Amino acid sequence: xxxxxxxxxxxxxxxxxxxxxxxxxxxxxxxxxxxxxxxxxxxxxxxxxxxxxxxxxxxxxxxxxxxxxxxxxxxxxxxxxxxxxxxxxxxxxxxxxxxxxxxxxxxxxxxxxxxxxxxxxxxxxxxxxxxxxxxxxxxxxxxxxxxxxxxxxxxxxxxxxxxxxxxxxxxxxxxxxxxxxxxxxxxxxxxxxxxxxxxxxxxxxxxxxxxxxxxxxxxxxxxxxxxxxxxxxxxxxxxxxxxxxxxxxxxxxxxxxxxxxx
Numbered sequence: 603x604x605x606x607x608x609x610x611x612x613x614x615x616x617x618x619x620x621x622x623x624x625x626x627x628x629x630x631x632x633x634x635x636x637x638x639x640x641x642x643x644x645x646x647x648x649x650x651x652x653x654x655x656x657x658x659x660x661x662x663x664x665x666x667x668x669x670x671x672x673x674x675x676x677x678x679x680x681x682x683x684x685x686x687x688x689x690x691x692x693x694x695x696x697x698x699x700x701x702x703x704x705x706x707x708x709x710x711x712x713x714x715x716x717x718x719x720x721x722x723x724x725x726x727x728x729x730x731x732x733x734x735x736x737x738x739x740x741x742x743x744x745x746x747x748x749x750x751x752x753x754x755x756x757x758x759x760x761x762x763x764x765x766x767x768x769x770x771x772x773x774x775x776x777x778x779x780x781x782x783x784x785x786x787x788x789x790x791x792x793x794x795x796x797x798x799x800x801x802x803x804x805x806x807x808x809x810x811x812x813x814x815x816x817x818x819x820x821x822x823x824x825x826x827x828x829x830x831x832x833x834x835x836x837x838x839x840x841x842x843x844x845x846x847x848x849x850x851x852x853x854x855x856x857x858x859x860x861x862x863x864x
Contacts, residue, residue: 660753663814664783665684681828682719682818682830683719683814683828684813685706686809687809688805688809691809692710693706693709694709704827705718708809708810711802712794713795713796714794715807716791717788717789717790718788719828721828722785722786722824727787728825729756729782732787733756740762745761745773753807757777758778759776759778759798760775774797776793777797777798778790779792784817786817790807792806
């Protein structure tokens, strides 16, 4: 089937076209405007299809698609990541040497789940590629891994080398879970009993699934970590503590005193 714009005669009546013919009666400016509109519609449709393919209907969520928190729940704002803390699960912030938040760790008992978020390409996910690289890296060392199907899709169940004080390097179980989103990638690393026990992993996975990713509009290289920040109340506490410390440093110390006795 051939589609084309129908040309009108001077009287305004459509001109009959041969089924194989094509007549374009638009001038250059009108044609450019129409083509731009068609392109916008096509890109919007492609974006809709892409989001349907890469977004997990079970979380983590993109901020544009996140459901409202449940009754009595509140999300902890960590910048590019917002998390809801489930009952009996502790949230810890892993800090780097510069005092910046490097990762978010969910803790329950002896199980931990470290969550990280990264920038990703607009049109393709990177979890398949990242998973293969982790597996290859482990295979080149003392570790090992195997793919398995989990609640969030294909994951990697591994034995990773770990340093134990006073002992040689040992292999400990670990579980890598990944989710591709629109222009972001989220990874959860489960250790402790959660690495091998689905029941122990469930609360930590649920915490990960409830997270909301705030990607932002700025251009970033793929795989660059998205910035994490302290929640507002914690930033206020840190600022107050720093101010108090600076105030103490500025106060002059009292010198030695001599008491005269007569």
